[in-house]
Amino acid sequence: MMGLLTNLRDSISRVTDRLFASEEPKRIGIYGPPNAGKTTLANRIARDWTGDAIGPESHVPHETRRARRKEDVSIERNGKSVSIDIVDTPGVTTKVDYKEFLDHDMEKDDAIRRSREATEGVAEAMHWLREDVDGVIYVLDSSTDPFTQVNTMLIGIIESRELPVLIFANKTDLEDSDVQRVADAFPDHETVPLSALEGNNMDEVYDKIAEYFG
Amino acid sequence: MPETTNSDNGVQIDLISGSRMAGLRSMEKIRLILDGVREGNIVILEEGLSPDEESKLIEVTMTEISPDDFSGIEIESYPRAETADQSFLDKLMGRESTKKLTVIGPANQIETLHKDEQLISALVSRK
Ligand SMILES: Nc1nc2c(ncn2[C@@H]2O[C@H](COP(=O)(O)OP(=O)(O)OP(=O)(O)O)[C@@H](O)[C@H]2O)c(=O)[nH]1
Ligand SMILES: [Mg+2]
Numbered sequence: 001m002m003g004l005l006t007n008l009r010d011s012i013s014r015v016t017d018r019l020f021a022s023e024e025p026k027r028i029g030i031y032g033p034p035n036a037g038k039t040t041l042a043n044r045i046a047r048d049w050t051g052d053a054i055g056p057e058s059h060v061p062h063e064t065r066r067a068r069r070k071e072d073v074s075i076e077r078n079g080k081s082v083s084i085d086i087v088d089t090p091g092v093t094t095k096v097d098y099k100e101f102l103d104h105d106m107e108k109d110d111a112i113r114r115s116r117e118a119t120e121g122v123a124e125a126m127h128w129l130r131e132d133v134d135g136v137i138y139v140l141d142s143s144t145d146p147f148t149q150v151n152t153m154l155i156g157i158i159e160s161r162e163l164p165v166l167i168f169a170n171k172t173d174l175e176d177s178d179v180q181r182v183a184d185a186f187p188d189h190e191t192v193p194l195s196a197l198e199g200n201n202m203d204e205v206y207d208k209i210a211e212y213f214g
Numbered sequence: 215m216p217e218t219t220n221s222d223n224g225v226q227i228d229l230i231s232g233s234r235m236a237g238l239r240s241m242e243k244i245r246l247i248l249d250g251v252r253e254g255n256i257v258i259l260e261e262g263l264s265p266d267e268e269s270k271l272i273e274v275t276m277t278e279i280s281p282d283d284f285s286g287i288e289i290e291s292y293p294r295a296e297t298a299d300q301s302f303l304d305k306l307m308g309r310e311s312t313k314k315l316t317v318i319g320p321a322n323q324i325e326t327l328h329k330d331e332q333l334i335s336a337l338v339s340r341k
Pocket of ligand 2: 063091
């Protein structure tokens with residue numbers, strides 16, 4: 001009986017979901033390689049529009065090892081309000097070696113645990129990308145080479161799913177930052193320069209988010 | 215795959231033809247690749263994987279990584295030229311166009327995997 005009721009409730013909510021589909025916030029996945037500044041960006045967006053943060057940032061790669069979500073972030077642009085769910089994902093990679101964490105002053109047990117969590121998180125993030133996001137913000141550290149196989153594969157996956165995507169060339173405050181190199185690497189997509197850490201160019205960031213995902 | 219025993223001081227390279235891959239399902243392709251790589255082989259695909267298969271390859275690779283045993287893969291490929299002859303039927307069926315020439319190897323044995331426009335070069339260490 002309970003099962004029947006829940007089924008009924010589920011199907012009703014599915015109908016209402018569909019009715020209000022246009023008002024449902026889009027789920028925007030923040031993807032990119034480890035250490036690009038995804039969480040720093042997610043925190044800045046969340047702090048700017050909701051007042052609180054999403055998760056911890058760190059210079060040690062694979063700080064984010066579980067996708068974290070902030071729902072219903074309302075961004076005001078030109079008198080209009082755009083509502084999105086932000087999903088901060090673990091940095092995507094094809095390899096994880098716990099020994100690399102040992103260089104960051106970590107005990108072996110902790111390093112092994114961190115690497116196991118990281119691999120689970122990346123697997124989950126890949127799964128989400130295939131099933132569960134409506135748009136992607138692809139974050140890159142613009143002071144590093146954008147022509148990596150992981151970037152190429154991920155952008156290819158995003159394109160094949162026909163998801164709207166913005167490329168964020170992050171860390172423009174660094175001396176080695178090269179936004180043009182990022183733009184050249186992904187000529188089919190719009191590249192937005194920013195420093196998530198310093199909060200530079202956030203106006204354009206929010207304009208583009210509203211334009212692409214509103 | 216024919217059984218070749220990996221002697222201690224060699225690196226085995228598996229070149230898998232496009233037609234061999236074409237007969238396989240996605241998960242079979244990924245299994246074939248990862249089984250080879252986990253034995254320490256360099257796997258070269260004449261015709262690479264579709265984006266969807268690449269995403270599954272990353273996902274399955276992640277689930278198989280284990281400390282001191284397998285630390286993941288290195289992969290490089292050339293994108294198929296835009297003008298590649300994707301047949302009308304392929305388009306109609308929504309078949310994804312694949313990439314060509316993909317090199318995959320065990321991350322702990324590939325010291326550098328470098329790519330420029332015309333050359334993928336791998337420096338491989340013995341096990
Ligand atoms: N200079 C500079 N540093 C930044 C910027 N954004 C992030 N960082 C730094 O880069 C490091 C990684 O930032 P995170 O936000 O944790 O990166 P992430 O992409 O979430 O990393 P993972 O969760 O490990 O995949 C931290 O030390 C940040 O302070 C930026 O705009 N400029
Ligand atoms: Mg993070």
